[in-house]
Amino acid sequence: RFKSKTRGKEDIAIKFFTNVFQTVPCANLAIRELNILNNTSHDSVVRMLGAYGIFDESGELQSVYHITAYCGRNLRDILDSELRYKMQQLKSMMSDL
Numbered sequence: 001r002f003k004s005k006t007r008g009k010e011d012i013a014i015k016f017f018t019n020v021f022q023t024v025p026c027a028n029l030a031i032r033e034l035n036i037l038n039n040t041s042h043d044s045v046v047r048m049l050g051a052y053g054i055f056d057e058s059g060e061l062q063s064v065y066h067i068t069a070y071c072g073r074n075l076r077d078i079l080d081s082e083l084r085y086k087m088q089q090l091k092s093m094m095s096d097l
Contacts, residue, residue: 011070012049016064034066047073 021027037048050065 010042013068013070014065015068016063021061021067030064034064037066037068058059 017026017030020030021028032046034051037046038051041047049067049069049071051064053061054063054065056062
């Protein structure tokens with residue numbers, strides 16, 4: 001994860017998935033996350049600004065970067081400090097979305 005500013009001085013966050021299409025479950029998770037972010041407009045959901053793919057010489061997708069508005073804290077820190085759910089419970093809840 002990386003935090004930066006755009007030319008318009010907006011804080012952004014950059015997240016990347018590497019070897020995203022190496023396994024079907026990883027690919028499905030990445031595509032689901034990008035679809036949800038791209039198609040959701042809500043005050044409680046981070047705004048997606050773009051996504052970019054990096055391809056190797058053979059044209060195979062190697063990594064995907066997605067750019068969102070910066071929220072100040074990452075979800076892992078919030079969950080670790082403020083919620084008392086186990087990671088497996090959170091994964092189960094997220095997969096139900």
